[in-house]
Amino acid sequence: MTDITAPGPATPRPAADLMSEIPGAPADDRHLTVLSTGDVAGIAITPADVLDTVENAYRTLAAGLSDNPRKLTVKPRDGHSVAYAMLGRDGSRDVVAVKTSYKHGLDKSRDAQHYYTALTLYDDITGLPVAMMDCGRVGALRTPAVSALLARECAAPGARAVLVIGTGTQGRLALPFLLTALPGLERLMLYGTHPDGIEAVRTRLREDFPDRSLEVVTDVRAAAEAADVVVATAGQHTPAAVAxxxxxxxxxSILVGHGLAPSTLHQADRVVSTSRAQMLVTGTDMADEQGGLPPVDAEFPQVLAGTAAGRTAPGERVFAYNSGLVVTDIALGHRFAQLALAQGLGTRVPLWR
Structure with missing residues (x-):
């Protein structure tokens, strides 16, 4: 992936500093900088940069410096749509943000669905708005970064083989992030049912790691039996259901979308979740016959902080639940704002006039 020339993510810059970089447009309380899908798509960023940004967000949360309340959810009785609202504060950046997410057509094929997500950032020092952006790419990159960090912290020592289930956005991005976090992975297996998606995974891997080869599998069980790490990213209609x-x-086993049977959770020796509360909200499809979920042994922010263990023995079968935390969206969204505004991207809108 093309490297970037902007400053690295090690020391997040105050939000107020970003606004001063928009040519001829000083920060005020009446204008909002809008970063469109095209603005965000044009920003080059490496998997390592994303991993560092997301990891810092988790560590800041674990230190008690950030706030990540439980998300709000609304869904009609027939289940044709779902909407989320998430509020949070990043303590290392002094940024408050609101993320909204709306998906329509859950009863239809992926091509017939509508999905909109936006992130609005505010500087909690000056009280001024930073930017509003399409959050699609932020979420698309944040999620595989979290899976890769989960693999780094929770995989057994010497893990060499990985199976990715699904060829959507998350399936396409999974391997570059996994290889960045776990360069010792050797056997890269992929299960998918869409030829175009399989080719997209292959193309993306070739772009980021041209010396690595992809093994497309058709026998999910045999591949799962050979894998040290299984990452399930498929859509709800996948025929895959690893037991x-x-x-x-x-x-x-890491659950992002679909592809794992509930038994991988209920029979796991150890359960790690990015958030217990989020798992209760979004993990209901993994519930047992009584509608229950097993207790979570460790939350991932504490694992990264070293106050909880990702695994306690090499032979443990660990189940990891990857659900989004808005603090990671805030951190990565702020990083994108930093890069975008440094390049003069964005449109100033007199929203509050």
């Missing part, structure tokens, strides 16, 4: 009995001792 706990297929997993080898020490295997790590």
């Amino acid at each position: 706990a009995s297929w997993l080898r001792p020490g295997a790590l």
Whole structure:
């Protein structure tokens, strides 16, 4: 992936500093900088940069410096749509943000669905708005970064084989992030049902890691039995449903979308979640016959902070639940705002006039 020339993410800059970089447009309380889908899409950023940004957000949350309240959800009785609202504060950047997400057509094919998500950032020092942006790419990059960090912290020592299930956006981005976090991975397996998606995964891998090869599998069970790490990113109509009995001792299964049977959670030796509360909201499809979910042994921010263990023994079968935390969207959105405004991107809108 093309590298960037903008400053690295090690020391987040105050939001107020970003606004001063828009030519001829000083920060005020009446204008909002809008970063469109095209603005955000044109920003080059490496997987390593994204990983560092997301990890810092988790560590700041674990230190008690950030706030990540439980998300609000509304859904009609027939389940044809779902909407979320998430509010949070990043303590290392002094930024408050609101993220909204709306998906329509859950009862239809992926091509017939509508999805909109936006992130609005405010500087909590000056009290001024920073930017409003399409959050699609932010979420698309944040999620595989979290999966890669989960793999780094929770995979058994010496993990060499990974199976990715699904060829949508998350399936396409999974391997570059996994290889960045776990360069020792050698066998890269992919299960998918869409030829175009499989080719897209192959193309993306070739762009980021041209020396690595992809193994497309058709026998999900055999691939799962051989994998040290299984990352399930598929859509809800996938025929894949990896069972706990297929997993080898020490295997790590990471749930992002679909592709794992509930037994991988209920029969796991250890359960790690990005958030217990979020898992209760968005993990209901993994509930047992009584509608229950097993207790979470560790939350991932504490794992990264070293106050909880991702695994306690090499032979444990670990289940990791990857649900989005808005503090990671805030951190990565702020990083994109930093890069975008440094390049003069964005449109100033007199929203409050």
